Amino acid sequence: MKKTAKIIIGVVAAVMVVSAAYVHSMSKKPVVKDTFKIGMIAPLTGDAGFVGVGMKNALLMAREQWGDGRYNYEFVFEDDQLDPKLSASAAQKLLNVDKVDAIVTVGHAPRITVPLARQHDIIHFAIAVQKDIPDGVNNFTHWAPSVKLNGLLIKEMQKRGIKKVGVFRTTSLEAWVAYYNDFLDGIKNTDIRVVTDQTFKKGEKDFRSLIARAKPTNPDIYLIFVETPELEIVAKQIREAGINTPFTTLEGFEVTEQPELFEGYWYVSPVEPSEEFSKAYEARFGKRPPVCSPNAYDIFNLLATAVERAGSSPSKKPATEQIVRELKKIKSFPGALGDLLVSDNGMVMSGVQLKMIKNGKPVALEH
Amino acid sequence: MKIEIRNLTKRFDGVTAVNNLSLTLEGGKITGIVGPNGSGKTTLVNLLSGFLPIDGGTVILDDAIAVKKIRPHKIKSYGITRTFQDIRLFEQMSVMDNILVVLTERNLWCALFECHNPGHLQKAEEVLRMIDLWDKRDEPASSLSYGQRKLLEIGRAVSMEARVYLFDEPFAGLFPGMAGIVESILKQLRNQGCAVVLIEHDMDLIRGLTDYVFVLDSGVLLAEGRPHEVLRDRKVVEAYIGN
Amino acid sequence: MDILTQLVINGIIAGAIYTLIALGFNLIYGATKFFNIAHGVFAAIGGYTVFFFFKLSGAALVPSILAGVLLAGIAGMLSDKLVFLPLRRKRGSSVIMLVASLGLFTALQAVIAIMFSNRFQTLTDIFNIQKTYQIFSGVITRIHIVIIITVVSLTIGLFLMLNRTKFGKAVKAISDDDEVARIIGIDTDRVIGYVFFIGSAIAGLGGILIGFDTGIMPTMGMGLLLKGVIASIVGGVGNIYGSVCGGLLLGFVENFGVWKISGEWKDAIAFGLLIIFLLFRPQGVLGK
Ligand SMILES: Nc1ncnc2c1ncn2[C@@H]1O[C@H](COP(=O)(O)OP(=O)(O)OP(=O)(O)O)[C@@H](O)[C@H]1O
Numbered sequence A: 001m002k003k004t005a006k007i008i009i010g011v012v013a014a015v016m017v018v019s020a021a022y023v024h025s026m027s028k029k030p031v032v033k034d035t036f037k038i039g040m041i042a043p044l045t046g047d048a049g050f051v052g053v054g055m056k057n058a059l060l061m062a063r064e065q066w067g068d069g070r071y072n073y074e075f076v077f078e079d080d081q082l083d084p085k086l087s088a089s090a091a092q093k094l095l096n097v098d099k100v101d102a103i104v105t106v107g108h109a110p111r112i113t114v115p116l117a118r119q120h121d122i123i124h125f126a127i128a129v130q131k132d133i134p135d136g137v138n139n140f141t142h143w144a145p146s147v148k149l150n151g152l153l154i155k156e157m158q159k160r161g162i163k164k165v166g167v168f169r170t171t172s173l174e175a176w177v178a179y180y181n182d183f184l185d186g187i188k189n190t191d192i193r194v195v196t197d198q199t200f201k202k203g204e205k206d207f208r209s210l211i212a213r214a215k216p217t218n219p220d221i222y223l224i225f226v227e228t229p230e231l232e233i234v235a236k237q238i239r240e241a242g243i244n245t246p247f248t249t250l251e252g253f254e255v256t257e258q259p260e261l262f263e264g265y266w267y268v269s270p271v272e273p274s275e276e277f278s279k280a281y282e283a284r285f286g287k288r289p290p291v292c293s294p295n296a297y298d299i300f301n302l303l304a305t306a307v308e309r310a311g312s313s314p315s316k317k318p319a320t321e322q323i324v325r326e327l328k329k330i331k332s333f334p335g336a337l338g339d340l341l342v343s344d345n346g347m348v349m350s351g352v353q354l355k356m357i358k359n360g361k362p363v364a365l366e367h
Numbered sequence B: 001m002k003i004e005i006r007n008l009t010k011r012f013d014g015v016t017a018v019n020n021l022s023l024t025l026e027g028g029k030i031t032g033i034v035g036p037n038g039s040g041k042t043t044l045v046n047l048l049s050g051f052l053p054i055d056g057g058t059v060i061l062d063d064a065i066a067v068k069k070i071r072p073h074k075i076k077s078y079g080i081t082r083t084f085q086d087i088r089l090f091e092q093m094s095v096m097d098n099i100l101v102v103l104t105e106r107n108l109w110c111a112l113f114e115c116h117n118p119g120h121l122q123k124a125e126e127v128l129r130m131i132d133l134w135d136k137r138d139e140p141a142s143s144l145s146y147g148q149r150k151l152l153e154i155g156r157a158v159s160m161e162a163r164v165y166l167f168d169e170p171f172a173g174l175f176p177g178m179a180g181i182v183e184s185i186l187k188q189l190r191n192q193g194c195a196v197v198l199i200e201h202d203m204d205l206i207r208g209l210t211d212y213v214f215v216l217d218s219g220v221l222l223a224e225g226r227p228h229e230v231l232r233d234r235k236v237v238e239a240y241i242g243n
Numbered sequence C: 001m002d003i004l005t006q007l008v009i010n011g012i013i014a015g016a017i018y019t020l021i022a023l024g025f026n027l028i029y030g031a032t033k034f035f036n037i038a039h040g041v042f043a044a045i046g047g048y049t050v051f052f053f054f055k056l057s058g059a060a061l062v063p064s065i066l067a068g069v070l071l072a073g074i075a076g077m078l079s080d081k082l083v084f085l086p087l088r089r090k091r092g093s094s095v096i097m098l099v100a101s102l103g104l105f106t107a108l109q110a111v112i113a114i115m116f117s118n119r120f121q122t123l124t125d126i127f128n129i130q131k132t133y134q135i136f137s138g139v140i141t142r143i144h145i146v147i148i149i150t151v152v153s154l155t156i157g158l159f160l161m162l163n164r165t166k167f168g169k170a171v172k173a174i175s176d177d178d179e180v181a182r183i184i185g186i187d188t189d190r191v192i193g194y195v196f197f198i199g200s201a202i203a204g205l206g207g208i209l210i211g212f213d214t215g216i217m218p219t220m221g222m223g224l225l226l227k228g229v230i231a232s233i234v235g236g237v238g239n240i241y242g243s244v245c246g247g248l249l250l251g252f253v254e255n256f257g258v259w260k261i262s263g264e265w266k267d268a269i270a271f272g273l274l275i276i277f278l279l280f281r282p283q284g285v286l287g288k
């Protein structure tokens, strides 16, 4: 009897525990993951359209590879055609309509997005060279620093005995102005001199009179700070004026569709993306990854890492402040552009390298 | 040539400038149209030359074609031409070109590649000599005196070789010598069998030149008939004095 | 190299290019008395037609250029028949015509961009370096010589057409007084249609030549139009010879301007010239 009572109590207790557990599990709703929204402002059409498309592809690929994380990641892509007016309206739309948590920018958009990121307290990752854009609070950049690029450029000029530099540059794009100012700083204590500095607005197609002015100064090399198509038009018109001086630039020859114009000329550009990234990109999209795409890829991975580390519950994404704290703790991260470090002032720096157009293709030079 | 106007009406906001007007213009005659200022004389010419759209009524050409809508570039083919009370010349062109421009077949290929044939040049010379502007043929029209401009405009109308001529005050402001030229042109056109319409305020000219007169007042026909009789009519005299 | 000689040559080249646009613009303005903003887009139509036939489809050069000129002309004539003529019939004011032409410009430019993308394109295979020739102590490329010869022949051709042919007299008559032109039997609607054809075809040829010199973009029309309009106003709007004067003056002022001031001031110099003329000589160098 005692034994029977024990068994009955035991069974009843077991049933109660199981049913309690069952009821408890029934009452608990399935976990709903919160969504972290990332907006992108970049040119998706026009001359620079390939840049934005590459960034978009890289973001999508990074999310695929990230797989099932603690949060959902959603993208909103805006095309600004490299036009500051469109950049501004895109930023307003992302913040006020889509209510994104982070924005990735390039071109004119970084400068426009900086104050808005502060105002709306979101994270802004710019693929930009300007030193005053990152603040380590809301604004971050991921690019080879201008000082490093210019440092290598100047070193190579010295190595080759170049003393007189002729400059053709646009003043319409901030990045080129920033590059040029750093270049001037860099040559201060060297014997390199700028013998002629010809400036023009983006969209200019007739450089002949500027070339006529520059020609008598007989530079050893022409430094061209503008992107396609002005880059090619300047180069072509310099040749047509009967000048055979070599050209150099930062980044530019990388993306030209007219490499014949620059055959055999060296230049400095950010480090090549890792083989792993390039192969994955090419396998997925059938093309070599264009400029800025490895940056966008790294930006997603850095952001997602920080978001997931900062988050306490999958149902509630962390606040900007918490994400930023985690972001700045990252001091060694395997990225598409090498080992990455997030500095306290919000810069993610990647390396630089010397390159040359050989047989119409950019190849890395030893240095 | 004959133009029959039936119940022609033209309204501007508030004013009925031509009111249910019916009259007939005949070939081989100079028809005078008189009336006080604002009686609708110029408006009538504007309607007949397609310058203003017709609000009501019909225009019958040669007892055959009835038109309710006159398009300006069609009036040449109807054989109608006109001059303007306020002279309108092609100011940028030379005197000669002002005449030559009307002597043209409008076939594109001919027009693009063909220069004027000798017949045109001869006709232009004839007209310019008649209006005494042959010596000024290469000067721009804008450099002419008032009287010369008036004559050139009449010359341009004559070069059209039309069958109905609507002259809106062709004598106004002309010195007697030039008025004589105009007079002989009008008579010559009448003798060729054209219908010549003369709008004029000078009653002596009307008496001396016209074969038949219509008197308008406030857009309606007040009187019609041979000039000597009509101009003696009480109503007509009152209309002028009352104005 | 003597910089002055080169600047003179550059001024003539730039002036010739501006003249190419101003010629057709002035011809159309003369006949219709409105600022046809859409004029610039016909340059792009010419350029892209050659791009399509010559570069994409591999057709021969001369037929491609003919197609480009013809298509630009036809597009111009159609724009008159479908947009401007109905507005003229309704006695639309010149402001309405201006707005309509701006709309047409934007629409046609968008169509080109959709068909060919917004990218900068070259008409030649590569950015081929043109053969250059020495003139005194300056250099000039082959395409520039072609452009200058084209402008000179077009100007002479238009001069002869306007002054020697009956068609030219009709155009002048319309320009002077289109109502009177009508009653002396000129079918003004048709003549204006042909004027649009000729003016737009010239713009198309301009776009093609510019395409061979630098390259083409769907948005090339607005920049060209602005310079063409400045050239027209400076030279005397509606005046064919004014186009040449204004184009050359603008080309010289711009090129000599950047000699002393830096290159990004080029557009400012052009608009400065425009404002000076609007203030002190609105009828232009040659007047009307
Ligand atoms: N385009 C117009 N718009 C409005 N009213 C007009 C117009 N043309 C004429 N009128 C009016 O129509 C009436 C007739 O004018 P019209 O010019 O035909 O007179 P007219 O007989 O030629 O006078 P005049 O002897 O002074 O030349 C006038 O009251 C005039 O104000």
Ligand SMILES: [Mg+2]
Pocket: B041, B042, B043, B085, B168
């Ligand atoms: Mg009158």
